[in-house]
Amino acid sequence: MKFKRRMKVTxxxxxxxxxxxxxxxxxxxxxxxxxxxxxxxxxxxxxxxHEVMNELGKQYLTVTVWVKQVEPGNDSSELVARIGDxxxxxxxxxxxxxxxxxxxxxxxxxxxxxxxLNIDSRVPMQAMVDLFGSMRFEExxxxxxxxEELGLY
Amino acid sequence: xxxxxxxxxxxDIPDASMSDIAFLLLIFFLVTTTFEVQKGISFKLxxxxxSETQEVVIDETNRLVxxxxxxxxxxxxxxxxxxxxxxPLQRARAGEDVSLQDTSLHNGIRTxxxxxxxxxxxxxxxxxxxxxxxKGVPSGTYSSLETAISAENLVPMVRPGILxxxxxxxxxxxxxPIFGEIAFGDTLVLxxxxxGEIASVVRESELVVILKFFPDCDYEGMIFALxxxxxxxxxxxxxxxxxxxxxxx
Numbered sequence: 001m002k003f004k005r006r007m008k009v010t011x012x013x014x015x016x017x018x019x020x021x022x023x024x025x026x027x028x029x030x031x032x033x034x035x036x037x038x039x040x041x042x043x044x045x046x047x048x049x050h051e052v053m054n055e056l057g058k059q060y061l062t063v064t065v066w067v068k069q070v071e072p073g074n075d076s077s078e079l080v081a082r083i084g085d086x087x088x089x090x091x092x093x094x095x096x097x098x099x100x101x102x103x104x105x106x107x108x109x110x111x112x113x114x115x116x117l118n119i120d121s122r123v124p125m126q127a128m129v130d131l132f133g134s135m136r137f138e139e140x141x142x143x144x145x146x147x148e149e150l151g152l153y
Numbered sequence: 154x155x156x157x158x159x160x161x162x163x164x165d166i167p168d169a170s171m172s173d174i175a176f177l178l179l180i181f182f183l184v185t186t187t188f189e190v191q192k193g194i195s196f197k198l199x200x201x202x203x204s205e206t207q208e209v210v211i212d213e214t215n216r217l218v219x220x221x222x223x224x225x226x227x228x229x230x231x232x233x234x235x236x237x238x239x240x241p242l243q244r245a246r247a248g249e250d251v252s253l254q255d256t257s258l259h260n261g262i263r264t265x266x267x268x269x270x271x272x273x274x275x276x277x278x279x280x281x282x283x284x285x286x287x288k289g290v291p292s293g294t295y296s297s298l299e300t301a302i303s304a305e306n307l308v309p310m311v312r313p314g315i316l317x318x319x320x321x322x323x324x325x326x327x328x329x330p331i332f333g334e335i336a337f338g339d340t341l342v343l344x345x346x347x348x349g350e351i352a353s354v355v356r357e358s359e360l361v362v363i364l365k366f367f368p369d370c371d372y373e374g375m376i377f378a379l380x381x382x383x384x385x386x387x388x389x390x391x392x393x394x395x396x397x398x399x400x401x402x
């Protein structure tokens with residue numbers, strides 16, 4: 001009489017595909033890692049409570065503006081403003097934003113939703129209020145003031 | 154006689170340590186990866202005045218005007234120029250500046266704001282308007298919020314605000330047939346099962362705070378003041394410059 005062998009349950013976990021999974025994860029993180037800082041100026045952000053801040057949704061079309069005073073405290077010192085990799089005087093920012101907004105509309109049929117302002121905490125308010133005035137003139141109304149979360153440094 | 158085998162050069166590349174290297178690299182990238190998340194304070198500038206713009210006069214019972222100046226590095230003081238009558242904050246005279254970190258100023262602003270919570274219908278109207286903008290449909294497409302929720306198959310929910318923690322039981326509450334119990338400072342959210350959050354609105358106060366900065370005050374002072382106001386339930390804010398009295402030499 002022939003006896004059939006019983007199926008044995010093994011205690012091994014199949015790890016043959018482990019290396020493939022690891023490589024996939026590796027490629028993902030290699031592709032998404034950013035070492036380079038977003039082409040902006042090195043600014044010192046003001047601080048705010050995280051409860052009052054909100055994240056910008058991915059669906060918003062934004063332009064980031066950087067502003068820094070070269071020599072804080074010195075009245076004759078210059079304010080440097082930057083959009084992308086281009087430096088310009090602060091007085092030209094609103095005009096450039098308007099040009100970008102028109103281009104978005106022409107090329108992508110999308111409106112510029114939010115202007116993200118990365119402003120150094122030592123920039124004088126006179127310059128800021130002038131900037132707000134010129135942005136209003138160009139009909140750009142939505143702003144986000146970027147800030148560090150309070151207590152981080 | 155025993156003949157020794159000569160060592161043969163094999164053509165294989167040893168790959169046993171490959172997975173170790175991959176793991177090391179994986180851990181390195183896991184640790185160093187930062188997904189860029191920009192967080193900040195949202196702000197809306199007033200519309201550009203034109204021939205069709207009507208001048209809006211803010212009622213003095215809803216208006217608080219403060220002049221902000223800088224006393225030193227990271228030190229800002231406020232002088233109350235105008236305040237609602239019979240409120241916790243009163244108009245101050247020159248020299249009666251109060252630090253922006255002063256808790257009596259925070260409490261006063263919070264009390265003024267909580268006494269002027271907008272009508273529930275105003276919050277719901279703004280939410281309906283935001284929803285129509287988010288959906289890209291013309292205003293007036295939906296007759297009411299209930300119609301929009303059922304037509305778009307949306308889920309209404311309330312996100313509690315920080316004021317619930319700060320004010321505790323003293324916070325003004327209201328009941329709504331769609332959202333249930335809503336407190337001052339809460340966010341009303343409409344979500345889609347697939348797309349997530351579609352539109353939201355904060356239950357805000359009608360108090361308007363106008364901040365007049367000295368021209369040489371740092372930008373940090375404005376963020377400090379906006380942070381203070383938002384934390385205490387004020388979302389309607391104006392920013393301007395204190396006009397200098399007399400001419401500069």
